[in-house]
Amino acid sequence: MVTLELFGIGVVVGFLGALLGIGGGVLLVPFLVLIIHVPIHQAVATSLITIIATSSQVASFGLRQKLTNLRLAFLLNLSSATGAAISSFVATRVEEKAIELVFSFILLIIAGLMLVRDKIMRTNITNGEAGYFGGVYYDPALKRQIQYRPNNIPAAFGMVLISGMIAGVAGTSGGIFNVPILNLVCSVPIKVATMTSSLMIGVTACAGALVYFRHDLVMPLLVGPIVLGVLGGTAVGTRLAVRLKSKWLARIFALLLVSVAVKMILR
Secondary structure, three states, X not given: OHHHHHHHHHHHHHHHHHHXXXXXXXXXXXXXXXXXXXXXHHXXXXXXXXXXXXXXXXXXXXXXXXXXXXXXXXXXXXXXXXXHHHHHXXXXXXXXXXXXXXXXXXXXXXXXXXXXXXXXXXXXXXXXXXXXXXEEEEEOOOOXXXXXXXXXXXXXXXXXXXXXXXXHHHOOOOHHHHHHHHHHHOOOOHHHHHHHHHHHHHHHHHHHXXXXXXXXXXXXXXXHHHHHHHHHHHHHHHHHHOOOOOHHHHHHHHHHHHHHHHHHHHO
């Protein structure tokens, strides 16, 4: 029964995460803490493992479509993975209540980003030379090749260090931070930003998960059914996301995140 319950949670988390484009970690940790009563350190470790699995699933699609900028992802991952490793190391030495408070604060930030991201996101295209970190992809909506050249990479390098730290301490994917950084700071088209972020969060989560694994906080019996459920839910949610307008759903979900954050603060 417990295995089926964990699998069901994984399906719901994967489905909603893919549907809203926020990753499942932001949901999985509170689900495990508030419903299954898993200690938050183990919940964060489990979330990081599921992020690795879902990142591989989504990033493979981006690579096939040439929407993933490998050079930019590898460079920025030097910063984000370092941040995740450092924050994970610190988190294992901090009391559970403190981690819960930090996680609740991060939930409130994510809720705010979900409410405004459609207003601030934009697609930036350049007809100049792509350069070393640039790229080219085919956009079926525009029916032509799109060439782009990233800007402000040093600034983004510093910013993803922070998103990596958030991922390591809270078990979230960091994608909701990475995508605006890539799109707004680096001027990378939104489609490329999304797929590049999907690859980045897997590497970042791996860096954090290794620290939790070293401290025996990864529970295989917990991780197994959840990962299977998340993969299934992500596959369905990804297909449905193409057809649905999730504007109002995102607003409702943002309110849900606020209520979950308040509940975790008060518990």
